[in-house]
Amino acid sequence: MATLQTRSAARLMMTPAVLMLFIWMIVPLAMTLYFSFLRYNLLMPGMEEWAGTLNYRYFLTDPAFGAALVNTLLLVGGVLLITLVGGTLLALLLDQPFFGQGIVRLLVIAPFFVMPTVSALVWKNMLMHPVYGIFAWIARTFGLQPVDWLNNLPLFSVTMIVAWQWLPFATLILLTALQSLDEEQKEAAEMDGAGPVSRFIHIVLPHLARAMTVVVLIETIFLLSVFAEILVTTNGGPGTASTNLTYLVYAQALLQFDVGGASAGGIVAVILANVVAIFLIRLIGKNLET
């Protein structure tokens, strides 16, 4: 695309796609913004009226909002921590040559292909159930009191479920990064007297930094909007103990039929996502530059 003519032709060709994407984005955003300033309740159709900033004041002063905000950040942070640490360790393990490597790699990646609702149901009924769950059986085998995971540790349980789903993604990205590490560099470090631990800290980790950045950025986008796992397992409860921002917006709109308040929550969530994005790009985006 060197000449003036090809450049303007390219612009012309791209215009429909760009316009389409722009409309796709701006119409829902504008409507949400508009609704967020209305008194709009599904139980009273046709009675919408201008409400000013009432919805925002209502949503932001709701005690559930503070809890949801903290839960959202804890959930995202917790899952990121587990997937990064676990993913790195698993990638190191899978990078070793061993018998049945192909099968094991496939098994490790499998959770990523399970739908969120399905995996949440499996965890809820087969693993974490206080009566017939496997964890309860293990606890009883050792003579311990089974834990009622979803009631006593709801946010932790949801974090575990989501982390289980995202661990394969982190492992896959980090494994490919690990395999691209120059063999001679490792050998050079070995000759330079670096033991396995120093080699990991000084050679492998810096090499993985960029892949980790990618994992953090992509996972954060998806983890801010975790919903199905919460709906299926805890319904955001007990109380608001496992309610995140996404679930709070859902509850506002479809359990309390308050579309105006939910829209205000949606806008708050958009702002939060942008704050997190700016923060992340400032913090680790420089890793993506060459």
Added chain:
Amino acid sequence: MGSITLEKVSKSFGTTKVIPEIDLEIADGEFVVFVGPSGCGKSTLLRIIAGLEDATSGAIHIDGRDATREAPAKRGLSMVFQSYALYPHMSVYGNIAFPLKMAGEAKSTIDDKVRSAAGVLNLTDYLDRKPRQLSGGQRQRVAIGRAIVRQPKAFLFDEPLSNLDAALRVNMRLEISELHHQLKTTMVYVTHDQVEAMTMADKIVVLNAGRIEQVGSPLDLYRSPKNLFVAGFIGSPKMNLIAGAAAAKENATTIGARPEHIGLSKTEGPWQGTVTVVEHLGADTFVHADVDDVGPVTARAPGEFLVKHGERVFLTPDAEKIYRFGADGDAL
């Protein structure tokens, strides 16, 4: 002190024997070059000495001490890799300091040693740069710097110049030779380029298919190659190897004559041939000719020798410098 002795060292990958039993002595302070065509096992041999590969059998003594089962870092050798293997996220300073840091030396000692190594290698102005901001030659020097700060018993070079362009290669060749004179440390150098071997080595080890074909000083190998392989490998352009009637006249299966030992004339000589290609290098002229009843022969004439493709020339091999080889390829 840095003598290295290999005793009956062999290496197999699975059932393939890459290196049959090899014995080799490398004296302290010697510059030894392993040379051979690609795939001849020279790099594997170097990696066995370094400890990056285990020898299947045999023993390696470094400085008289048995090092066969020692970890690479314990052997007190340092290695310069073909890809340089610099640490991309560390500055030049960090790269050179890394082995010292791993050895747990004090900060001030590290600083002194890094700066003096950088001084030797003209890297002082680049200490803050990252490897990707350096040219090929500078990267090469950083890799050498990383090797010399540890003051190893011996340096191992694995084809260190093959990623450089021709002009730089000649320069670095001189620099490495100079470094050897300065440090007087044992150096083991692997290359497939016989010019590098001839110009730098105190002792050349010619390898072929894992076997040592001949060991000797560059001129020894040039003057008296033990067999056909060494004869064809050492010297540039290659020695002319002629079989058939011309060889039978000398009571040999094959005879060899180096291009520089064949006289060229436009008027007289025992061999007559048609010129196929002429290469004018200024100082020399290489004439490739198709000699009647002998086959293709390359001859080297000093200075300018003006012939053209298709012309007839006469060649006179120097009778005293004809090499004779038997049916098994060994020199007679």
